[in-house]
Amino acid sequence: xxxIIGGSRLAQLPILQITHRQVVRTPYGxxxxxxxxxxxxxxxxxxxxxxxxxxxxAPHEINARANIWALxxxxxxxxxxxxxxxxxxxxxxxxxxxVPDDMIDYTWGRAHTYYEGPDRPPVRVDFxxxxxxxxxxxxxxxxxxxxxxxxxGGVYAVTQGPRLETAAEVRRLQREGCDVVGMTGMPEAVLAxxxxxxxxxxxxxxxxxxxxxxxxxxxxxxxxxxxSGIAKVQQLLATLxxxx
Ligand code: HPA
Numbered sequence: 001x002x003x004i005i006g007g008s009r010l011a012q013l014p015i016l017q018i019t020h021r022q023v024v025r026t027p028y029g030x031x032x033x034x035x036x037x038x039x040x041x042x043x044x045x046x047x048x049x050x051x052x053x054x055x056x057x058a059p060h061e062i063n064a065r066a067n068i069w070a071l072x073x074x075x076x077x078x079x080x081x082x083x084x085x086x087x088x089x090x091x092x093x094x095x096x097x098x099v100p101d102d103m104i105d106y107t108w109g110r111a112h113t114y115y116e117g118p119d120r121p122p123v124r125v126d127f128x129x130x131x132x133x134x135x136x137x138x139x140x141x142x143x144x145x146x147x148x149x150x151x152x153g154g155v156y157a158v159t160q161g162p163r164l165e166t167a168a169e170v171r172r173l174q175r176e177g178c179d180v181v182g183m184t185g186m187p188e189a190v191l192a193x194x195x196x197x198x199x200x201x202x203x204x205x206x207x208x209x210x211x212x213x214x215x216x217x218x219x220x221x222x223x224x225x226x227x228s229g230i231a232k233v234q235q236l237l238a239t240l241x242x243x244x
């Protein structure tokens with residue numbers, strides 16, 4: 001089954017035909033929300049709002065271990081995670097979708113592995129390519145088929161938050177090879193990898209990153225571009241799930 005994790009701008013998924021919800025408990029505590037099951041097109045889908053349905057959980061407070069465990073425990077084999085980001089690269093402007101192919105993790109202090117404690121000796125999970133390539137390719141094919149403007153590839157900088165970055169921090173991220181910056185891509189991706197669940201990200205550019213574009217003095221969220229970006233994400237999901 002496919003899971004969709006929605007970010008702060010996608011705490012509901014209008015195209016999902018809901019069948020039921022399920023509260024799941026995990027050894028790592030409570031997930032962000034009950035899981036919402038339903039159908040999109042021909043596919044059974046489970047949806048989770050990573051910040052909770054009321055958008056009340058900050059990025060650094062998300063219990064990613066519980067979230068990914070809960071999805072795995074109900075039979076999820078693939079996760080498409082959506083998150084809003086700031087655009088660093090000049091062609092990654094607000095409203096654009098980016099399907100990253102790599103990331104740099106700048107987060108700290110988040111519970112980021114299942115391999116801890118006396119009965120779970122450490123495993124050095126391979127993370128050379130942090131996203132599942134077949135799933136990425138399906139996402140890219142769906143974006144192409146739906147005629148959506150998107151970028152294939154890019155490096156996602158995952159920062160700790162909840163504050164936004166300084167302009168100097170963004171310049172450093174750029175020097176280090178990052179193209180977009182967000183706060184939620186990790187540790188989700190590595191936790192999915194540890195459980196053997198395919199995981200890929202779709203980044204929705206919500207604003208220019210600090211010090212870029214029209215965000216020289218402060219961050220401006222580009223609400224119009226964002227609304228069209230959210231519509232694009234739903235179009236992509238519909239195509240991916242075979243909805244005519
Ligand atoms: N920085 C970090 N996270 C974000 C941003 C940003 O500029 N925009 C949306 N999420």
